Amino acid sequence: MKCGAKTGKGTPVSDTTLKYPLWQNHYLQAMAETHPELLKGKISALEQVVSLRLKQLAITTDDYEEQIALAAALKSLKVLKQQ
Numbered sequence: 458m459k460c461g462a463k464t465g466k467g468t469p470v471s472d473t474t475l476k477y478p479l480w481q482n483h484y485l486q487a488m489a490e491t492h493p494e495l496l497k498g499k500i501s502a503l504e505q506v507v508s509l510r511l512k513q514l515a516i517t518t519d520d521y522e523e524q525i526a527l528a529a530a531l532k533s534l535k536v537l538k539q540q
Contacts, residue, residue, distance in 0.1 A: 476523075476526075477510075477523055477526060477527075479506065479510060480503070480506045480507050480510050480527070480530070483499065483502050483503040483506045483507075484503055484507075484530050484533075484534075486499050486503075487499040487500050487502075487503045487534065487537065488533065488537065496537075500534060500537065500538060503530075503534060504534070507527055507530060507531060507534075510523075510527060511524075511527060514527075
């Protein structure tokens, strides 16, 4: 990820350039959500987007780096769902 123009501690999501925006926006929103009812919806949306992207990558098999990133996101999502 590339940081935006702001300085200081942390970079807001809106100031970040994502390498895989098709699913990383959903991932970051789910990880940042603190309201349990909203979290369920964001997790569901993320699962759908990640599932679709994994199916797309299975056809092309070109981007192993993205597959690794998706696997890490799914692992984090599993932990998040258990909380």
